[in-house]
Every structure is written in structure tokens, then in C-alpha cells.
Amino acid sequence: MSSRPAWLDPRPYAALAGSAGTREVTAALTAAQPTITDFAALLSPAAASHLEAMAQRARELTRGHFGNTIQLYAPLYLSNYCTGGCSYCGFSSDRHQPRHKLTVEQLATEMKALRAMHIEEILLLTGERTPEADFDYLNRCVADAAAVFPKVTVEAFGMRVEEYSALEASGCTGITLYQETYDPTVYEQCHRWGEKRDFAFRIAAPDRAFESGLRSVGIGALLGLADPVSECLALYQHVRHLQRRHWKGGITVSFPRLRPEAGGFRSPHPVDEPFLARIIFAFRICFADVPLVLSTRESAGFRDGMAGIGINKMSVASRTTVGGYEAGEAADKGQFEIDDNRDVTTFCSMLRAHHLEPVFKNWDAVFR
Amino acid sequence: MSETLKLGDLEFTSRLLVGTGKFADQATMLAAVEASGAQIVTVALRRFNAAEAMDDLLGPLMQIEGVTLMPNTSGARTAREAVNAAMLARELSGSALIKVEIHPNPHHLMPDPIETYEAAKLLAAEGFVVMPYMPADPVLAKRLEDVGCASVMPLGSAIGSGQGMSTRDLVALIVRDSTIPVIVDAGLRAPSEAAAAMEMGCDAVLVNSAIANAGDPAAMGRAFAQSVATGWAAREAGLMARTDRAAASSPLTSFLSDSA
Secondary structure, eight states, rough: OOOOOOOOOOOOHHHHHHHHHHHHHHHHHHHHSHHHHHHHTTTGHHHHHHHHHHHHHHHHHHHHOOSSSEEEEEEEEEEEOOOOBBTTTTHHHHHHHOOBOOOOHHHHHHHHHHHTTTOEEEEEEEOOOOTOOOEEEEHHHHHHHTOOOOEEEOOOOOOOHHHHHHHHHTTEEEOOOOBBBBBBHHHHBOOOOSSOOOHHHTHHHHHHHHTOOOOEEEEEEOSSSSSSHHHHHHHHHHHHHHHHOTTOOOEEEEEOOOOOTTTTTOOOOOOOOOHHHHHHHHHHHHHTTTTTTTTTTTOOOHHHHHTTTOOOOOSHHHHTTTTTTTTTOOOOOOOOSSSSOOOOHHHHHHHHHOEEEOOOOOOOOGGO | OOOOOOEEEEEESOOOEEEEOOOSSSHHHHHHHHHHSSSSSEEEEGOOOTOGGGGSSHHHTTTTTTTTEEEOOOOOOBHHHHHHHHHHHHHHHOOOOEEEOSOOOTOOOOHHHHHHHHHHHHHHHHTOOOEEOOSSSSHHHHHHHHHOOOOBBSSSSSSTTOEEETTHHHHHHHHHOOOOEEEEEEEOHHHHHHHHHHHTOOOHHHHHHHHSSSSSHHHHHHHHHHHHHHHHHHHHOOOOOSSSOOOOSTTTTTHHHHHO
């Protein structure tokens, strides 16, 4: 079993998350510089009855730091080839679904479709490293995308420093790489084969990305795989570790929840919407200046409610199929099911009705 | 006639500069800018989007009469990136004013004194009217003045924090010895804090979050304009000296001058 670094161990704080009372929760809500002790209190059962107060505090902090705006981005799936054995994922190599990758021409078509939707920031995705969609393929796609979009980020496989440096040189601004679960035992059970089985290699990938000069790393736990309180405590420690080690590093945190996918994986630790909301509020209260991201995995109603109340960055009009915007044969089933299917115009109307400005361009190619 | 704010060869009657981020929509932002009477408006190069009118901040600001744009380099981590951003911003906006904003840490957004100094030196040599956002450091302020900056812009407190003039004593030292305008940038929450900054000798203030996050941004823009004008008027009028003891209006020694 891969070992978990000591700084990541949530167990010293898990008891607090179980035993905190109203006094601790109230203290956490008013702390000037909240600590992991406060964070644990906000995840405790006692905090459930303080959900509204947490939302109010989260809203105040989000608006204070990020203003009345929501940054938008869209994912672009390059390939669904995968050598990985993630038991929860629709791309896993034992799932029977058509596999393909975008050609250079198809990528151009997809990008054109996204530009027509006013998208300025894209997240390029692949499965685990395969001969069909290897590093060179990904790197080439990054260079093509960087010629079209001011901001390009990548969510693919864990890489070496030299590979991250090469992506940076091609115009990549940052990566997203979820640890999926911070519990080493569950990690080993879920990741049945492939390079991704190496917990230690993956947990250090964000450090390598920052060492390479990339500006931002998005991290997260796939909520539902293991005890969510422990996962969040570890995620908190992961953020703090990266903040201490990489002072120029931009860290974003996402809150992916297990969704129904092609293989029919069922979540052993389901997280319901009120608890997901509370997790997001707790992160906002403790990390006032860290961008918090919510994808279209979640329902329209939940996304509408969370916009500007903790969350300050959202994907929009996403397709999780390869070629899903324009180029695709659309024969594959996607990585997971999208819940919020609204188009850009509809989504932006909702944001404006909530007095939030959708921000498409918040970066410039001049900073590469 | 009140003295104007001089920045390089440019002169302004308003001493309130405003930012354009964080607003709930473009119309609210434009209304607040107009209500504030600001003649210098800063906008991040990364928010220029000429291709998409609804997402662009530069285009609509260029339409407001009497407004000089001051692009900023927010997003830059190094002097080199800031210089590149400044060059592009000048080309796109036509403005020689540049707010050098280099905060390598994207979370607390504190300005990097070393990179800011390097960028300011290069940009001043390139003919920009250089306005550096800086830590409230009196030594750095003089170093920036020496390399040809048009002003110094020390922070009152962290961007968007609303903590007011937590750097008051340091800004007072900067003000005491500066020969170029001192503009407090970042952290102000209430118009009274802006007035206080003016009264203590600052030449202008830059406000963004306090207006954008107000219940009524246009009204808050107006309130800041009034209080900046009031603070400046008070300074021009000459504030009485502060003393730690009472000063009698009928002095005990009057008999000495009476007998003279």
C-alpha cells in the first residue's frame, strides 16, 4: 500500500469534527484567521444547524474577495482512451464504450464552437496516458489551443516536472489533478491497475507542477469514495501544504461528487446537497482568497444557489464526450453524466438575475 | 482654484481614482465611475476583450468623457511580464498611464517590491507615466521616485479587505518626504477613511471594492468623491496642530505682552 505523508493525515482532527459543539462552530464563524480546528468544527454534525449562518459568512467573504462576478470556463475532452482502472470512472479501460480522440481538424472545430459560445478559458482533458493519447499528443493540443484561447489548462495524468515544463512552454497556464481520495486504502481499492495506482506519485504531482513554473493547480477529492469529513480535512491540509511550499502558486479547489457513469459504480459514502453546500461554505470560510469551483456535474438549482455564495468559478455548457461540442460522432457515453445542461446564454441570464457578472476573459496570453 | 493633481505631464482636478473590477454588471460599473467623477480609471489588461463587447471593460470605459484610462498589469508575477503587459496595454488603450501591479501570490495579492521596482525602472525609461502599486514602505517609495515614477501608490491594507488605513504610520512617513503624489491604493472601506488619508497628506486615493461591493455603487462613488474633496479642502485650509494637552484660549502669560 502506498504510504500517505504525515502532513496529509486527517486523523488528528477527525475527532474534533465529531465532537464540536455550538460554541466551537460559532467561534469558527467569527474567527479572523480560521484554522483547521475551526474547519473541523464547521464539518461537525453540530454545524448542520448553522447552515444559514455559514452561507451568509461564505457569501460575504466570496463577494469581498472575488466581487460580484463568476468566472466561466468550459472543458474540452480530447480523448477517452484510457489505461486506467479507476472503478468509478466511465473512461476506465474495462468499460466497453467507443474510444476515440480528436484529430487536429476536429480539435479546431471544437475550439471554434467554444469560441462561438464566447468561451475564453478551456480545460483540456484526457484519460490516463495511452499510446493513442500520449504526452506528445496532449502537448500538441495545448499549443493549438493556446493560439486560440487566452487561458488553457489541462486535466490529464500525473506527470514529471519536465513534462509540466513542456506544457508550460506550449502555453498551458495550469493543471487540475484530483487526488480522488486521500485515504490510501480506498485509493488502492479504487485504482485497480495502471500508473495511477501510485498514491505517492499522484499526491506530489501538484508540487511538481508548481516546480515547473505552472501558475495554477486545481485539487479536490472525488466526494463519495471515502468518509467525506476525513477527505475534506486531508484536502484542507493539501491546500495548506501547497500554499506553504509554493508561494507563487495559485490553488483552486473543486468539489466533484460521484455521478452515475457508464459502469454503474455506486458511491459508498454518498454526499447529499446540504452537506456538499456545507463543505463548500467551510472551505470558503477558511480560505477566503482561494478560488472555489463547481462544475456541471451538479444540478442547475444547486449551481444557481451556490453561485457567489462560496463558489466563484463555474464551468458552463459542458460536454464530457469527445467531440461533444461540434466535431463528435457523440457515440461515447462521456466520463460522467452532466446534470446542468443549460447553454451559455441561459446560464449567464441566471447569473445576471442573481446580480453576478459572468466573466469570460480574466487572463491574457501576454502573461505566458 | 484648488491645485490640480499632476502626474507626469497630465493634470487632473479629481483626486479620486477608481477601479473597475468586482461589479455586478457593466452598467452598474459605468454608472459608479460616472457618479464618482473620477478622471482616472484603472482596468486590468486581462479584462480587455475587444472581440466580445459584453465581456469587455476597456471599450465602454473609453466612451466616458473626461476619463483617462490607467491600465494595470494585474496577473503579472515578474517585471518582465509586467513590462510586456504594459506595452500591450498602451497599444490597445492609447494611454501612457500604467499602474504597475505585480502580486506573485494570487491569494493575498501583496505587491512584490523587487519586481515592482524593476518594472517601474524599465517602464519609466520607456516613457510611461508609471504608477506603482506598492507595499507601504518609505524606502521603496523613495527608490521608486528616484527611477522616475509619476506617483507612488502604497496600500492602505490588503486588496478588497476593507481594513482601512492599517499602514497609517508608514504612509505618513512616505507622505512626509515624497516629492511626487502619494496615492493610497487598496483596503479603504468607508469614505471617512478616504477623507482621513487626504487630511494626513495623501494626494489622492484609489477605490474599487468599497464602491463595487456597496449596496448602491453609484451612490457610494458619489460619497467617496465628496469625502475626498472634503479631505483635500481641509488639508488646503490648514488643519490646526495636534497637541496632547489643552491650550487655553486666555493664556496665562498674556499680561507679559499687555505690559510690553
